Amino acid sequence: MSRKPYLRKMPKSWWLAQRRYTSYMAREMSCVFIGAYSVLIVLGLYRLSQGRAEYGAFLDALQSPPSLVFHAAALVFALIHTVSWFSLAPKAMPLQIGEKKLSGGPVVLAHYAVWVVVSAGVLLVARI
């Protein structure tokens, strides 16, 4: 590596310059919400381990406006993650049979089908 690598100056807001960059940044920023939600589950389990009253307070906190706003935003970003992840799947794992390369469409559709089944399954289990 050279001792003084050339670093081109980039404005901090480069990701606002084009729609494509902005949707890229939205996809990347989904990780903040996904990570925060993992931390929130740990917190919920911790409150559960403390006892009934503490867990009740956690459930009450989930009903507060800041929590609802956070979860609404988190859901939007989680969906951005899901859609972008599925559309990248055939590019990350291109399927090939013999000489023939398969098109990505069915792979993406299969991901959506599994997603619907998994989501419906979780909803059913949660309701019982």
Add this chain to the structure above:
Amino acid sequence: MAKSNKPIVWSLFAGGGMLSAFVTPVLIFITGLAVPLGLMSLDSLSYDRMLVLAQNPIAKIVLFAVIFLPLWHAAHRLLTTLHDLGLPKGRIAMTLCYGAAALGSIAAAVVLLRI
């Protein structure tokens, strides 16, 4: 050949990305919106029900995976995105991102084992 931790980091990123693509939206919907807003019964997340769930050994493993993998996915993606935003991908950023994911994973394991 130089040793690289890339395969481990990458498989955690990919595994976490896949898992959260499938389950995170529905989980956020249930715990953060549907139950708090009353679209679904509060019993879905009741103390007794969640305690039975968290005390089941298989459910413990599932819960740990649902916490741990997306957390590492998020840490890795955040590190690369900070780089895109002009923060150098140095030792400090790496320690903060992966360190936070490690702490979160340990906390999850400890809490799940003690319930």
